[in-house]
Amino acid sequence: MAWLILIAAGLLETGWAIGLRYTEGFTRPLPSLLTGAAILVSIYLLSVAARTIPIGSAYIVWVGIGACGAAILGVFLLGENLSPARGFFLLLLVGSIIGLKLTSGH
Numbered sequence: 001m002a003w004l005i006l007i008a009a010g011l012l013e014t015g016w017a018i019g020l021r022y023t024e025g026f027t028r029p030l031p032s033l034l035t036g037a038a039i040l041v042s043i044y045l046l047s048v049a050a051r052t053i054p055i056g057s058a059y060i061v062w063v064g065i066g067a068c069g070a071a072i073l074g075v076f077l078l079g080e081n082l083s084p085a086r087g088f089f090l091l092l093l094v095g096s097i098i099g100l101k102l103t104s105g106h
Contacts, residue, residue, distance in 0.1 A: 002048075002049045002051070002052035002053050003049070003053070003101065005045050005048050005049045006045070006046065006049035006053060006058055006061055006062060007065065008045055009041075009042045009043075009044075009045035009046040009049060009062055009065075010042075010061065010062050010064070010065025010066050010069070011065065011069065012038045012041055012042035012045065013038075013042045013062060013063070013065065013066030013069070013070075014065065014066050014068075014069025014070050014073060015035075015038045015042075016035050016036075016038035016039045016042060017066055017067075017069075017070040018070055018073050018074070018077065018078075019031060019034060019035035019038060020035060021078065022035070023035050042062075042066075046058060046059070046062050049062075053104060054104060057100050057101075057104045060096075060097075060100055061097050061100055061101065064093055064094075064096060064097040064100075065097065067093065068090055068093050068094060068097070071086070071090055072090070
């Protein structure tokens with residue numbers, strides 16, 4: 001269950017990372033409120049998952065999901081470039097996240 005909570009936390013991190021773009025420096029109320037809520041819930045869920053999963057693994061997986069998700073959504077929502085090299089390193093990141101899960105012992 002802790003891993004599912006951690007995945008949810010990572011997906012919320014993806015959401016708030018992308019949401020920052022839409023807040024326009026926290027000058028737009030609704031995007032700012034939604035982004036702030038996603039930040040709080042994401043960090044809370046990370047703390048819940050870290051009760052069971054070692055903090056080093058939990059934090060790295062949380063950041064990895066958020067970074068990978070933000071990079072992918074950046075391509076699709078914000079028109080960012082996805083070069084072959086960038087795609088390769090995103091795949092390495094996903095492989096690292098999976099490897100940490102498999103070797104965490106939880």
